[in-house]
Amino acid sequence: MDTASHSRRNIDRPSPARGPRLVAPATASTRAPVLALPPRNRLLGALPQADVTALLPHLELVRLEQHHPCFGPAQPIDSVLFLETAVISLVTTFEDGSLVEVGTAGCEGMVGLPSFLGDPACTISGFTQIPGTAVRIDAGTFARLAAPPGALHEMMLRYTQAFLMQVSQTAACNASHLLEQRCARWLLMTHDRVEGDEFPLTHEFLAFMLGVRRAGVTLAMRALQDAGFVRYTRGHVTIVDRGGVERASCECYRVVSAYFARLFGQGTPCPA
Ligand SMILES: [Zn+2]
Numbered sequence: 001m002d003t004a005s006h007s008r009r010n011i012d013r014p015s016p017a018r019g020p021r022l023v024a025p026a027t028a029s030t031r032a033p034v035l036a037l038p039p040r041n042r043l044l045g046a047l048p049q050a051d052v053t054a055l056l057p058h059l060e061l062v063r064l065e066q067h068h069p070c071f072g073p074a075q076p077i078d079s080v081l082f083l084e085t086a087v088i089s090l091v092t093t094f095e096d097g098s099l100v101e102v103g104t105a106g107c108e109g110m111v112g113l114p115s116f117l118g119d120p121a122c123t124i125s126g127f128t129q130i131p132g133t134a135v136r137i138d139a140g141t142f143a144r145l146a147a148p149p150g151a152l153h154e155m156m157l158r159y160t161q162a163f164l165m166q167v168s169q170t171a172a173c174n175a176s177h178l179l180e181q182r183c184a185r186w187l188l189m190t191h192d193r194v195e196g197d198e199f200p201l202t203h204e205f206l207a208f209m210l211g212v213r214r215a216g217v218t219l220a221m222r223a224l225q226d227a228g229f230v231r232y233t234r235g236h237v238t239i240v241d242r243g244g245v246e247r248a249s250c251e252c253y254r255v256v257s258a259y260f261a262r263l264f265g266q267g268t269p270c271p272a
Pocket of ligand 1: 172173174177181182185250251252253
């Protein structure tokens with residue numbers, strides 16, 4: 001068993017968070033309310049039109065660069081991000097500075113949950129795993145608009161429950177399941193959230209995400225590639241046989257996906 005406890009590493013991790021590094025798409029003003037309709041973010045897409053209309057003046061479309069921090073532990077959260085094509089890794093930092101991923105969020109979710117829960121700061125860090133777009137809203141404004149009663153408040157309660165479930169399953173998975181299974185789970189979760197079958201990934205980064213040694217990830221990815229499930233070239237992975245990756249994964253991918261589907265009616269993959 002390859003557990004996180006004996007192999008945490010302190011590798012090329014993102015620089016200390018200094019708040020969001022948000023870059024506006026060249027075609028859009030950061031000040032203009034921008035939201036594709038129907039919304040590409042599934043949480044926003046699940047809201048009644050009246051709630052979307054209320055949010056619209058406060059939203060801006062931003063582009064998140066790869067591996068850049070969105071927020072850090074014990075720092076004020078000034079932005080809430082509803083993710084579109086970007087994928088965020090949420091990590092816990094140990095006293096020795098090493099990090100391990102405890103959860104992820106993509107088009108099915110958001111980051112900045114403490115703002116909704118009444119804590120102005122966060123206990124974990126978040127940074128961009130897959131670059132892409134997100135819809136940003138000021139944290140204070142969001143907390144006001146998400147106050148009860150209302151559809152946004154109800155939706156955020158469900159997302160809080162779903163996110164806690166995902167984090168719990170990740171903790172159990174890291175402690176109990178084989179590295180190859182965990183690699184497959186991670187690939188499936190990312191595949192669900194990106195456009196197409198290819199996305200950027202290095203063995204070093206995946207080792208960091210899973211809290212294991214790079215050598216172990218290399219062996220696990222080689223096994224998946226030798227089986228014909230994935231293809232790995234120059235920092236990019238391509239899902240060749242989605243069914244094969246699903247069979248190689250532990251139950252955790254299926255359990256978390258089913259839970260989100262039950263709470264939100266979400267299927268996979270995310271809308272393009
Ligand atoms: Zn698992």
